[in-house]
Amino acid sequence: MSLSTRRKSISVQTIRRLPQYLRIFYNFHTYGRELVSSTDLAAETHLLPIVIKKDLQSVGAPSKRRAGFKVAGTIHVIEQFLGWNNLNKAFLVGVGHLGAALLGFDGFKNHGLEIVAAFDTRPEKVGVPVNGVPVYHTAQLTSIIEKENLKIAVLTLPAAAAQGVTDTLTAAGIKAIWNFAPVNLKVPSDVVVQKEDIASGLAELCAKLKSR
Amino acid sequence: MSLSTRRKSISVQTIRRLPQYLRIFYNFHTYGRELVSSTDLAAETHLLPIVIKKDLQSVGAPSKRRAGFKVAGTIHVIEQFLGWNNLNKAFLVGVGHLGAALLGFDGFKNHGLEIVAAFDTRPEKVGVPVNGVPVYHTAQLTSIIEKENLKIAVLTLPAAAAQGVTDTLTAAGIKAIWNFAPVNLKVPSDVVVQKEDIASGLAELCAKLKSR
DNA sequence: AAAATATAGATAACAAAATATCTATACATA
DNA sequence: TATGTATAGATATTTTGTTATCTATATTTT
Numbered sequence: 001m002s003l004s005t006r007r008k009s010i011s012v013q014t015i016r017r018l019p020q021y022l023r024i025f026y027n028f029h030t031y032g033r034e035l036v037s038s039t040d041l042a043a044e045t046h047l048l049p050i051v052i053k054k055d056l057q058s059v060g061a062p063s064k065r066r067a068g069f070k071v072a073g074t075i076h077v078i079e080q081f082l083g084w085n086n087l088n089k090a091f092l093v094g095v096g097h098l099g100a101a102l103l104g105f106d107g108f109k110n111h112g113l114e115i116v117a118a119f120d121t122r123p124e125k126v127g128v129p130v131n132g133v134p135v136y137h138t139a140q141l142t143s144i145i146e147k148e149n150l151k152i153a154v155l156t157l158p159a160a161a162a163q164g165v166t167d168t169l170t171a172a173g174i175k176a177i178w179n180f181a182p183v184n185l186k187v188p189s190d191v192v193v194q195k196e197d198i199a200s201g202l203a204e205l206c207a208k209l210k211s212r
Numbered sequence: 213m214s215l216s217t218r219r220k221s222i223s224v225q226t227i228r229r230l231p232q233y234l235r236i237f238y239n240f241h242t243y244g245r246e247l248v249s250s251t252d253l254a255a256e257t258h259l260l261p262i263v264i265k266k267d268l269q270s271v272g273a274p275s276k277r278r279a280g281f282k283v284a285g286t287i288h289v290i291e292q293f294l295g296w297n298n299l300n301k302a303f304l305v306g307v308g309h310l311g312a313a314l315l316g317f318d319g320f321k322n323h324g325l326e327i328v329a330a331f332d333t334r335p336e337k338v339g340v341p342v343n344g345v346p347v348y349h350t351a352q353l354t355s356i357i358e359k360e361n362l363k364i365a366v367l368t369l370p371a372a373a374a375q376g377v378t379d380t381l382t383a384a385g386i387k388a389i390w391n392f393a394p395v396n397l398k399v400p401s402d403v404v405v406q407k408e409d410i411a412s413g414l415a416e417l418c419a420k421l422k423s424r
Numbered sequence: 425a426a427a428a429t430a431t432a433g434a435t436a437a438c439a440a441a442a443t444a445t446c447t448a449t450a451c452a453t454a
Numbered sequence: 455t456a457t458g459t460a461t462a463g464a465t466a467t468t469t470t471g472t473t474a475t476c477t478a479t480a481t482t483t484t
Contacts, residue, residue, distance in 0.1 A: 011441065015419045019411035023394060037461065046396050050443065053462070066450045066461045082418045097316035101309035111414050152421075176421050178414065182235060184258050192424065194417035196410075199231035202323050202390065205406035206294045207227045209364075209388050212404065223471060249431065262473060265432070278431040278480040 010081075014055045018078050019111070020045060021056065025075045037068030084112035089150050090178075091117040093165055094157025095125045095135055098180060102156060103130040115154065117144055121161075138165065145172045152176045159183045222293075226267045230290050231323070232257060233268065237287045249280030296324035302390075303329040303362050305377055306369025307337045307347055310392060314368060315342040325364065329356055333373075350377065357384045364388045371395045 024044050028036050038049040038056070045052065056063070059081045062073035079085040090113050092099055102108075103118060118135045120126060126137045136144060144150070153174050155162055162181035169177065176192045179185055185193055236256050240248050250261040250268070257264070268275070271293045274285035291297040302325050304311055314320075315330060331350045332338060338349045348356060356362070365386050367374055374393035381389065388404045391397055397405055 010419070012416060013441065015415050016409075016412035019409060019415050020394075020396075023411075039461080044396060048443070049461090051441090054442085057463075063462060064450080065448075065463080066459085068461070081422075082415050083422050084418065097313035101313040104309035108414075111411055112418060113414065152417075175424070176417060178417055182232075184232075184256060190424070192417065192420045194413055194420065196413050197228075197231060198408075199235075199323055200228035201406055201408050202320075202325065203227050203231050203294050204224060205364075205388060205390055205404060206296065206324060207222070208404045208406065210293075210295050212387070212402070225471065251431080260473070261431095263471095266472085269433075275432060276480080277433080277478075278429085280431070 008058070010058050014058055015082075017047070017051075017055055018059070018082060021052070022075065022078050022082075022084075025071055025078070029071050029075060034071055035064060035068040036071055036074075040068065082112065084110070086112065087114040088112055088152050089148060090115050090152035090154060091119065091145070091148075091150050092133075092154040092156060093119045093138065093141070093169075094155060094161070094181075095120040095122075095130060096156060096158075099154075099156035100130050102154060103133050106131075113152065116148060117150070141165070141168055142172045145169070145174065150174070152178065154178045154180070156180045220270070222270050226270055227294075229259070229263075229267055230271070230294060233264070234287065234290050234296075237283055237290070241283050241287060246283055247276060247280040248283055248286075252280065294324065296322070298324065299326040300324055300364050301360060301362050302327050302364035302366055303331065303357070303360075304345075304366040304368060305331045305350065305353070305381075306367060306373070306393075307332040307334075307342060308368060308370075311366075311368035312342050314366060315345050318343075327366065328360060329362070353377070353380055354384045357381070357386065362386070364390065366390045366392070368392045 021041065024041060025036065038053040041047070041052045042049040056069055056074060059077050061077050062070045064070065076085075087109065092103060092115055095103070095118050099118065099120075103115060108115060115133055118130060118133050119138045119141055120135055121138045125135055128135055151174065153169050153176070155165065155177060157165060159181050162179070162183045163185060166177065166185045166187060170187055170191055174191065177185065177187065177194070179193055179195045182197060182199070184195070187193055233253065236253060237248065250265040253259070253264045254261040268281055268286060271289050273289050274282045276282065288297075299321065304314060304327055307315070307330050311330065311332075315327060320327060327345055330342060330345050330347045331353055332347055333350045337347055340347055363386065365381050365388070367377065367389060369377060371393050374391070374395045375397060378389065378397045378399060382399055382403055386403065389397065389399065389406070391405055391407045394409060394411070396407070399405055
């Protein structure tokens, strides 16, 4: 066993459930609850108590036997695990419908993300701030990334433009891309890409619906 | 073995990958390609050829040995499987940033979804069509659902309002809800709910980023 | 015509994730 | 004080999903 305690790696599914737990714990916290059991959480989530228990144990949530998980402490370990207790400066490329919607969402600040700039190629978009975020021309990407030392990119642009912009981004040293364009981006191996595909969710819904 | 051939059930993960395959097959189709191998598809997707092969086999995609999967036939079986070859009339509740973004997206017609109405409680939203879709007051939900015989709801409203609206929807006979509000809706067991949580993807990104 | 090759098809092995079961303990109740 | 109970903690089992391997067969190459 090495110095940094070797914990069993946490599953993707667990990670994806963490924000949900966090939301519920915030809620309980505002009501002054100090302990919440996996049974209570199950009632709020449609998840089985045992799934919740294992998830929380895997991130090292503090607990009390027979009583439940400690609210404040669990919030802390989840935020810590996700890195949501300090802000990362991010920017968005593509101020279309979805881009504007994401810019309009203030909740990212609770999720470790601070969108400080946006980019678009369309003249009518450039120079018009959205929800207080300045919109620059895409030609300025490299210079502003460097000036502001930005590390995370949110891509909400048309599929056809995505790879080109991505190449610019990686050349500028971007290390994380949250990609909403329906393309599989090719990036150097040290760049993290998280792809969102809204059609996947719809496919799931349709499949469930058909099997009824 | 029953009359309706009992096929092995298709995994959720496979279902979520189907739209991606579909997109690529459409592409090849427009270029006139008749056969695509799993190796070719792997180059486009970052998935392993064997994953693709199994996915396509599981939906019964037609193929030719040594050559690949038949483009037209595979498109057909995937569309068939997802029910995306005929349109379901849907509506959206909550014309905020995200709701407007979804209304602005015309691609749903290729995904079996036709959004024919939207609802909001805010007077300044009601009566102003978005991308050609009429916006009604939420009070009219039940009557319009019945009049238009709507079956699928898209919820893009604040968490606090979601359960109330859902109760109205289920009472009106809605059978499928695509939920973008960060709440776990309580619904009768015959109602299908597909929950989208944008924070899950962000959590995944942050976790990957931290482990670098 | 024969040999090499790329692929679907089938099956097997492996890994990840979900679920079940059992134990120990703090607390509540009688 | 003794007994019952709800829960975390630990471990085992089952299910689901991924990856590997082997076979058969069309196609291409020699």
